[in-house]
Structure formats: C-alpha cells, structure tokens
Amino acid sequence: MLTYIHFLFLSFPIFIFIFSTSSSTPQNLTLIGSAHFTNTSIILTQELPTCTSTSYSPTGRVLHSYPIRFFNSSSNSTVVSFSVHFTFKITPPPPPCISGDGIAFLIASDPNSLPHSNGYIGLPDSPVSDPFFAIEFDTSFNPGLGDINDNHLGVDVNSIVSIASIDLTSNGIVLKSGKRITVWIEYKHVEKIIRVWVGYPDSKPQHSVLNLPIDISKVFKEFMYVGFAASNGRGSSIHSIEKIQFHTFDSSLIPNIQMETRSSRTCLICYPEDPSFQDSDSAVWYDRRKDNRVLELAFGLLFVTATIIIAASLVMVYCCICVNKRCTPDQPQMYQFQETQIPKKLKLADIRSATKGFDPNRIIGQGASSVVYEANLPFVGNVAVKRFSKSNQTSLFGNQFATELATMVGCLRHKNLVQLQGWCCEANELVLVYEYMANGSLDKILHKRTNNSVLTFQKRLNILVGVSSALVYLHEECERQIIHRDVKTCNIMLDADFNAKLGDFGLAEVYERSTKKQRDATLPAGTMGYLAPEYVFSGVPTVKTDVYSFGVVVLEVASGQRPVNEDGVVLTDWMWDLWEKKILIAAADPKLMGRYDKVDMERMLMVGLICVHPNHEVRPTMKEAGRMLRGGMVPELPVRKPVVMIQSVVMPSEMMGLGGDESDTPWSTPRTHFSKGC
Structure with missing residues (x-):
C-alpha cells in the first residue's frame, strides 16, 4: 500500500500534512510501453532474457497524467521556473551482453508524437514539429548523433542531437555502475539558465555539472507533459526510477482549471510522496498558494495530529516508568503500535533468537559499556542490537541506557541520525535495537x-x-x-x-x-x-x-x-x-x-x-x-x-x-x- 502525503502552506504560518492511502498504483502517473511499477520503483525497461536478438527492444516512459502549464500565452505572463529532483539506477547486463541506451528526463508537448520503439532513449531520432526538451543520461556511444562517449549528460531540444554535452566520467559518475544516482535540475526564468547537479548521495553536490543559458519560452508550448523515458535499443539494461519530485513556481498564475489546482501544491509530481525526500536547497521553489480544500480538512487534521501526539506521549511515559522500575517479563508488551517510526518494546526471547543467543560471532562493535550484535528480526530485517554490560547495569539504569532510551524514544527523526527501532529492559538485560548500518562505523x-x-x-x-x-x-x-x-x-x-x-x-x-x-x-x-x-x-x-x-x-x-x-x-x-x-x-x-x-x-x-x-x-x-x-x-x-x-x-x-x-x-x-x- 502506498501512502501519499501532500504538503500545503497556508497564508498563515501553519504547516499541514494531508494523508491519503491507496492500495493501487499512483493515479496521476501514466505508464507507456514497457514501463511498470514495483514496490519500490518505476521500471522503465527490463533486462532481456537473452541478448542475442538483433531487433530493437520496447521503449518505456512514465508521464504525469495531466499537462502542466508553463506560461499563459494569452496574457504573456512570466514563464514559470521549475525544479526536478529524482533518483534513478541503471543496472547493466552481465557480459557479453551490451548495455541499453540510457534514461532521460523529458518535457514534451504531445506524448503521442514520441516513438514507441527504435531506441534513442525513447526520444525522436529526427526533428519533430511537436517540441520537446530532455536531459539525457546516455550510456551508448553513437558518433553519428554527436555523442562524446557512452557516459555523458546531454541537453536535447527538439532533436536527439544534443545542443550541449558533459562527460560525467570526469565528475566521478558512472551511469552503468548499478548505483543509485541522484539528479537535481533547476531552471530560473529570470536568469534563463538551466543548471544540473549529479551525485551518488542524496545530499546535493556543491558544484553543478552543467550551467546552460536557454530561454524555454522559445521552446515550450503553453502546456507540456513531464516525465521520463528510457530504452535499451539492441542492448539490455534495467532502467529504474526510485524517487521523483517536480516543482514549478510562479506567483502570477491564477488557478482556474483542475490541472492548475494540482499545480498549486508544493509537489506537482512526487513519487513516492515522501517528506524525507525534500531538501532545504529546493525549498525556495515551493509554491505557497492556498489550496481550496484545506479548510474542509483542517478539523480532521487537528484530530489526527492530537491523536498522534497523545500516542507518542503514552509511549514516552511508559518508557520512563519501565526504566525507573526495571521491566520484568510479566509486564505488558507494547506491540499494539503500528506506526513503524515509534520504537517498540521487544521481548527478550525474540532478541535472543535474532542474535542466536548473543552469539560472539555476530559481534560488530564493542565499547566500554556495551556490545553491538548484528541480528535479523522477523518483519523488520537486519538490525543492530546494543546489549549493555551486566556488570554496569546498576549505574547504567540512571545513566547511559536510560539517557539513550529517553532521548531516542522521543522520536528524534533526522536522516543523519541512527534510528531506534526498539528496546528491551527485561530481567537483567538492557538492550536497544537500532537500524542496521551496512558499512559500520x-x-x-x-x-x-x-x-x-x-x-x-x-x-x-x-x-x-x-x-x-x-x-x-x-x-x-x-x-x-x-x-x-x-x-x-x-x-x-x-x-x-x-x-x-x-x-x-x-x-x-x-x-x-x-x-x-x-x-x-x-x-x-x-x-x-x-x-x-x-x-x-x-x-x-x-x-x-x-x-x-x-x-x-x-x-x-x-x-x-x-x-x-x-x-x-x-x-x-x-x-x-x-x-x-x-x-x-x-x-x-x-x-x-x-x-x-x-x-x-x-x-x-x-x-x-x-x-x-x-x-x-x-x-x-x-x-x-x-x-x-x-x-x-x-x-x-x-x-x-x-x-x-x-x-x-x-x-x-x-x-x-x-x-x-x-x-x-x-x-x-x-x-x-x-x-x-x-
């Protein structure tokens, strides 16, 4: 089940979350060709079962179902600025198979004018009457199209032949590495410059790899479709997209149709709609216009917020009582909380089973007061189990264990803090369970x-x-x-x-x-x-x-x-x-x-x-x-x-x-x- 979280800013300083759930795939994204959803990503092209075929493989695209207005041609209003932030992965096939063509961020006036096969990253291989704009991440080398190598970024305007290309190898990026690659693209119309940042981590690199002067008002039509395209050509790679955020910003546009009402939200295209994917660098793009439906939901949101606060408070009170009174096996277990971000009280038997009886071979870290074990908990996966030394328990109850538990159970949430998954203070054992970090300290x-x-x-x-x-x-x-x-x-x-x-x-x-x-x-x-x-x-x-x-x-x-x-x-x-x-x-x-x-x-x-x-x-x-x-x-x-x-x-x-x-x-x-x- 996917959970959609929309963020809206009112004219007064209140930050509101709107939650809605859906058991189906997102309704605002349209899949074309070989594209399909999985639990964690959008797969545009799949690895072929055999790479001996000489025919072209299908192209895959995902587009926002509604066109987005980039300017008002009747009133000559300012062209909107936009930003996009996405993470993708290109998984190459094993030798001797060759890799596919690559993946592209695409803005097109008419999706029906785009080819359904024949490779070329899913873009037209000849000039077309319907304009399009693309930032391509090309993994095939075709000198006839002006490619500089098989690992470059290109800017395409109405043609597969790029008007500008950047060798990503010199920037430490290998597109066919199979690693997650994050891209930030920003266009500020007041500057008429498009900038692109590319990096492996989720933190935005200091320097952009591309700064290209361009006036999109001379390229775009009033309404354009936004999405992604990929193709394998005669190769075989898995092209997937894991996260997408697309924003526009123009305070002069007045919503008057359904499409623009959607555009007034902070995130026009957000897959999955996850607040942790937002970063402060793109905050300036957020459109702070009102959504007409906010007031209708305000009272319900206040009720939901109050319920969450009360539940969190009960957890903290229970934890404090547990720490002060030293939990025993007959005390009630707190598995009734379904919110995964709230640390749970765990049974000692489950922890012993997960660590194979605190097997010394599972030790991944050791300090003066505790030992850390790698473990695997059912329905959770790999975790790090921090077991406090029995010889120090008397002092630790009022100190390290209590401090760490009380601090973390307060639901500290930041992408650069190790997250507490659960805890146990049963009999003579004091244990904290954290998310597992694959590369250790x-x-x-x-x-x-x-x-x-x-x-x-x-x-x-x-x-x-x-x-x-x-x-x-x-x-x-x-x-x-x-x-x-x-x-x-x-x-x-x-x-x-x-x-x-x-x-x-x-x-x-x-x-x-x-x-x-x-x-x-x-x-x-x-x-x-x-x-x-x-x-x-x-x-x-x-x-x-x-x-x-x-x-x-x-x-x-x-x-x-x-x-x-x-x-x-x-x-x-x-x-x-x-x-x-x-x-x-x-x-x-x-x-x-x-x-x-x-x-x-x-x-x-x-x-x-x-x-x-x-x-x-x-x-x-x-x-x-x-x-x-x-x-x-x-x-x-x-x-x-x-x-x-x-x-x-x-x-x-x-x-x-x-x-x-x-x-x-x-x-x-x-x-x-x-x-x-x-």
Whole structure:
C-alpha cells in the first residue's frame, strides 16, 4: 500500500500534512510501453532474457497524467521556473551482453508524437514539429548523433542531437555502475539558465555539472507533459526510477482549471510522496498558494495530529516508568503500535533468537559499556542490537541506557541520525535495537588498512556535511536542545551508500530551550582527544563543546590520522603546527593519493581548525560549520595556535584520575590527556 502525503502552506504560518492511502498504483502517473511499477520503483525497461536478438527492444516512459502549464500565452505572463529532483539506477547486463541506451528526463508537448520503439532513449531520432526538451543520461556511444562517449549528460531540444554535452566520467559518475544516482535540475526564468547537479548521495553536490543559458519560452508550448523515458535499443539494461519530485513556481498564475489546482501544491509530481525526500536547497521553489480544500480538512487534521501526539506521549511515559522500575517479563508488551517510526518494546526471547543467543560471532562493535550484535528480526530485517554490560547495569539504569532510551524514544527523526527501532529492559538485560548500518562505523572504514580507495574525498565531504546537519538538528531544531557530548568517528555510522548517521546518545544532555538556568558543572564525559579544553576544565557542556569534537572529526577524516596517534602526538596540535608553517595541505590523507582538489582539501582542514579553536567564542555554530564545508567563506585563522586561559571548576586530576601532577593554581593552560578512543 502506498501512502501519499501532500504538503500545503497556508497564508498563515501553519504547516499541514494531508494523508491519503491507496492500495493501487499512483493515479496521476501514466505508464507507456514497457514501463511498470514495483514496490519500490518505476521500471522503465527490463533486462532481456537473452541478448542475442538483433531487433530493437520496447521503449518505456512514465508521464504525469495531466499537462502542466508553463506560461499563459494569452496574457504573456512570466514563464514559470521549475525544479526536478529524482533518483534513478541503471543496472547493466552481465557480459557479453551490451548495455541499453540510457534514461532521460523529458518535457514534451504531445506524448503521442514520441516513438514507441527504435531506441534513442525513447526520444525522436529526427526533428519533430511537436517540441520537446530532455536531459539525457546516455550510456551508448553513437558518433553519428554527436555523442562524446557512452557516459555523458546531454541537453536535447527538439532533436536527439544534443545542443550541449558533459562527460560525467570526469565528475566521478558512472551511469552503468548499478548505483543509485541522484539528479537535481533547476531552471530560473529570470536568469534563463538551466543548471544540473549529479551525485551518488542524496545530499546535493556543491558544484553543478552543467550551467546552460536557454530561454524555454522559445521552446515550450503553453502546456507540456513531464516525465521520463528510457530504452535499451539492441542492448539490455534495467532502467529504474526510485524517487521523483517536480516543482514549478510562479506567483502570477491564477488557478482556474483542475490541472492548475494540482499545480498549486508544493509537489506537482512526487513519487513516492515522501517528506524525507525534500531538501532545504529546493525549498525556495515551493509554491505557497492556498489550496481550496484545506479548510474542509483542517478539523480532521487537528484530530489526527492530537491523536498522534497523545500516542507518542503514552509511549514516552511508559518508557520512563519501565526504566525507573526495571521491566520484568510479566509486564505488558507494547506491540499494539503500528506506526513503524515509534520504537517498540521487544521481548527478550525474540532478541535472543535474532542474535542466536548473543552469539560472539555476530559481534560488530564493542565499547566500554556495551556490545553491538548484528541480528535479523522477523518483519523488520537486519538490525543492530546494543546489549549493555551486566556488570554496569546498576549505574547504567540512571545513566547511559536510560539517557539513550529517553532521548531516542522521543522520536528524534533526522536522516543523519541512527534510528531506534526498539528496546528491551527485561530481567537483567538492557538492550536497544537500532537500524542496521551496512558499512559500520566511520572509524573502522577510515582507519582500515585495506581497500584504502573506498573513502574518496567526495564521500568524506558528504559524510562531514551529513554529521553537521545532524548536529544542527540537535542543537537548533529539536523542541529541546540536545548536546551529544560524544561526537567521534566511532559513533558515526555509514549506510550502504556511505551516508553518515550519528548515533550513541548515552552521554547526551537535554535542555529545555525556555529555561535560563545556568548549566551545572559535571565530571566531563566523552573520549579524550575529542574533548574541548574548556569542558575538560569546567565540566560544563555547551553546543560549542560539540563543535570542538566535530572539528576533531573533520581533521581526522581529512588526514586519516587518529586524534592521538601511537606516539602520543595530538592531532589538533600537529595541525596547528602545519598551519603555522604554511604547509597545512601536507596533512591530507596519503590514502587519497592526491585525488582531490587542493582548494577543497585546504578548506576542509581550515574548517576543522576553526572548529577546534581554543577559544570557544571564536568557534562557529554547527550551521556555520556546515555552510563552510559546502563552500562558504571560512573566517581568517590566527597565524599560530592561540593560548587561552581557562578557569577550572573541578581540577583535571580529580576528573580524570591522573594524579596530582597539575599546577595548584585554578588557572592553567589546557593540556590534553589521552585515553583509548573507541
């Protein structure tokens, strides 16, 4: 069953969700030729059972069922701007079969004028009277059509011969890799420029691969159909689309027919209609005009919202009672919640079965207070089971387990946070169940001795941008401010596509934003090498202590060096020394073998240094740090590492148990002490 979620913005600042369900395929998309729906994607062309045939295979297309108005010819109103954001995959056949033609984003005035076979990515192979516009991702090399190679992006206007082509190989993109590829296309009519970004991750690349001046008012008719086309020609590939978002923006258009009423919504074409696919970069395109049906549904929506809030509150109350009273097997189980995003209380028997009795061979991670197992739960799939040490349970009930459960059960939802699936506090076992991350921790991948080419510079940059986004969410966007206190590469997990997710909230501190109460000094918690100097000396965590830890992670990711190496050299001190000698680029990880832009690498290192500035007031916020990583201006750094005097509330020797070798004065220059990082 597909769930459609429409987002509408009223003229007053209220954000409304409209839910509707359908057991059938989407009614606003039309499939043509070999195209068909699956549970997770739209398949445009299928791999052929045999590749010995010399005939052309069918073409597949998917088009929005209704034409979209791009301008009003009668009133000469401004041509609308538009953006499209989609993810596709091209799976090549095994040798000796050849690949298909490729896939194209298509805007056409008359779908019936397009060919139904003969390849050419489903586009006309000769000039046509009915205009069309396409961004093609071509995987076949046909010199007669002006192709530059079999891995290029082309812009087609009324002809299969591209008016502009870009070699994607030089941008690190291989169309026939079988990997998910995400594309962003934007046209702003005021500039009359079309821009295209292409990347493997879901985060938008910093630089576009194409900036082409074009006036679509000279190409388009008033109404055009939007969709995708693909063909195999004499080859055999699976061309599939997993996600689509198409937006138009023009405040001058006044809805007067059904088609335009559809166009007034934030997402004209959205498959599947999933809010997690939206990103802030495309937010400027959202059309904020009223939908006439909003008020009719408002009261029903308020009722649904209230019900969800009450249900979530009951879960949190139950969890708090469970943590304080130590759950026992005879307590009622909470499987009645069907919403998959609400963590569930699980039975210990089910967890034991999924982990094969906590089989040591299933261990995928181990810390001071817990062991993590890979497991497979029925109806859920692969998960990571975090089992807390029995020897530490007494203290953990009021600390790490309780903190992590209470923090995560509050339904923190962000694409760069590891999501809690369930929990168990039964008998003498304390267990948290998280989503499974196929590539494990960043620490293991980064410092792995083999397969050093896995973490390219672009992947490292995307990982850091993802972690910064998660910390912005915790610091600024949650209802209650959350300070993580243990940001390090061990707690950054990587999914199958190397997208980063921050985890382990066992040391997190949660604060009400409305209170003005001064934060109390505590014994510093975390990992030495990642701790901000003022936190070590004062014991007071702030958002800037998380920024410092993030800065250490940035330097670690850029250099491939641990925060404290085997010889006791502190990474931050070494970086400041290189900066003072004006050879900061020498810190770049040799495993990258120079495969990076020196300006981008130096920027990354400078962002790390500004984040670990000894003076916490000079450090940026996480939002500013993320902006710098994406290409924003980095503030000027001092010529050498500053010396900052910090007053100690709790003496370092008392906090760290390192003996009394520190100065007797409550004022001293911060020193770094070492302990095992992960």
